[in-house]
Amino acid sequence: MIEFRAVTKRYPDGTVAVDGLDLAVDAGRITVFVGPSGCGKTTSLRMINRMIDPTSGTILVDGQDIRESDPPLLRRGIGYVIQHAGLFPHRTVLDNVATVPLLTGTSRRQARTRAAEMLELVGLPAEYGKRYPAQLSGGQQQRVGVARALAADPPVLLMDEPFSAVDPVVRDDLQQQLLRLHSELNKTIVFVTHDIDEAIKLGDKVAVMRVGGRLAQYATPSELLAKPADDFVSTFVGRDRGYRALGFLAADGVPVGPVATAKVGTNAADAAPTDGWVVVVDDENRPLGWLPAGRLSTLDKVTGDDLVSGGSLYKVDDGSLRSALDSALSSPAGLGIAIDGNGAVVGSVQAGTVLDALAEARRTGEVPA
Numbered sequence: 001m002i003e004f005r006a007v008t009k010r011y012p013d014g015t016v017a018v019d020g021l022d023l024a025v026d027a028g029r030i031t032v033f034v035g036p037s038g039c040g041k042t043t044s045l046r047m048i049n050r051m052i053d054p055t056s057g058t059i060l061v062d063g064q065d066i067r068e069s070d071p072p073l074l075r076r077g078i079g080y081v082i083q084h085a086g087l088f089p090h091r092t093v094l095d096n097v098a099t100v101p102l103l104t105g106t107s108r109r110q111a112r113t114r115a116a117e118m119l120e121l122v123g124l125p126a127e128y129g130k131r132y133p134a135q136l137s138g139g140q141q142q143r144v145g146v147a148r149a150l151a152a153d154p155p156v157l158l159m160d161e162p163f164s165a166v167d168p169v170v171r172d173d174l175q176q177q178l179l180r181l182h183s184e185l186n187k188t189i190v191f192v193t194h195d196i197d198e199a200i201k202l203g204d205k206v207a208v209m210r211v212g213g214r215l216a217q218y219a220t221p222s223e224l225l226a227k228p229a230d231d232f233v234s235t236f237v238g239r240d241r242g243y244r245a246l247g248f249l250a251a252d253g254v255p256v257g258p259v260a261t262a263k264v265g266t267n268a269a270d271a272a273p274t275d276g277w278v279v280v281v282d283d284e285n286r287p288l289g290w291l292p293a294g295r296l297s298t299l300d301k302v303t304g305d306d307l308v309s310g311g312s313l314y315k316v317d318d319g320s321l322r323s324a325l326d327s328a329l330s331s332p333a334g335l336g337i338a339i340d341g342n343g344a345v346v347g348s349v350q351a352g353t354v355l356d357a358l359a360e361a362r363r364t365g366e367v368p369a
């Protein structure tokens with residue numbers, strides 16, 4: 001379907017980003033390129049749609065050398081999704097999604113109908129079509145990015161770290177949705193990530209790359225885990241192997257501590273600030289962000305820009321230990337925000353508490369020590 005034959009990319013400054021890549025991507029499957037930053041993932045991906053030309057070697061799409069195809073025509077058959085979605089800020093969500101069908105000569109009405117279908121497909125309510133990208137959350141913007149890439153119904157989808165900038169709970173939703181879309185639509189997907197867990201979760205096959213643009217191993221996730229080809233792969237796949245268990249241990253047993261909250265529009269916290277911070281919440285007690293306690297008196301005038309992003313949240317009922325740890329580590333206060341099924345704040349968690357829970361699971365034999 002997509003075949004790299006001895007593909008090398010050397011940038012003008014001499015950097016070899018991709019070195020002799022030989023790899024065949026299966027049609028209708030999800031292939032993941034994974035590796036540390038700078039190992040040539042983005043360069044490899046962008047050579048498929050001719051945003052970057054190889055220095056040497058050949059890339060075939062459906063058996064045809066892509067040098068012989070006209071780049072705009074080639075790209076019509078290849079959707080492209082990037083981090084931060086890359087949406088046009090001054091166009092509505094619906095118009096963003098309708099962009100490619102309009103470019104390819106579809107009538108305005110048909111393009112909008114198609115765009116509305118795509119929004120539904122990615123699980124966004126129809127009324128979001130009228131909003132502007134900045135009025136959506138990061139996760140919702142990524143959904144729009146996926147909808148836009150799918151609007152022209154391309155057989156191939158390239159995705160470059162599309163979920164890396166959203167918090168782990170949202171990332172999990174987006175990953176599940178991608179797997180669902182893939183099973184419904186059967187696209188050939190090439191997905192780039194630096195996150196080995198994401199690679200293993202999404203990939204039918206995973207290409208592990210190392211800095212210098214060399215392919216270290218290309219295999220199914222279970223082969224990678226069972227038989228890493230060399231020390232690099234085994235270290236990369238097994239990096240934090242001890243912590244891998246975090247991903248499948250539920251966080252529901254982790255003790256949830258208190259956290260001070262303050263309703264937006266009021267200037268009193270419900271408890272003494274925790275380590276100098278309070279969580280600002282909306283009327284339904286859903287978190288909006290952190291505010292340094294010293295600025296509490298300005299809360300009636302506070303805007304979104306004054307709040308420090310809460311990092312990630314974790315759901316007490318169905319979150320994993322990993323999401324609890326992520327949320328603690330990504331919070332300015334060092335406290336992860338625990339939410340219930342409605343998204344309301346129920347308390348906080350500290351990284352140390354999560355690691356204690358992991359140690360306890362190891363001690364009782366629930367996970368390997």
Ligand code: ADP
Pocket residue numbers: 011012013015016017035036037038039040041042043044
């Ligand atoms: P990844 O996506 O895995 O982080 P990239 O493909 O972006 O890796 O980059 C691979 C290597 O090529 C890195 O060393 C990067 O600094 C270098 N590189 C990327 N783009 C350019 C460029 N336009 N000019 C020179 N070097 C580049």
Ligand code: MG
Pocket residue numbers: 041042043
């Ligand atoms: Mg990259």
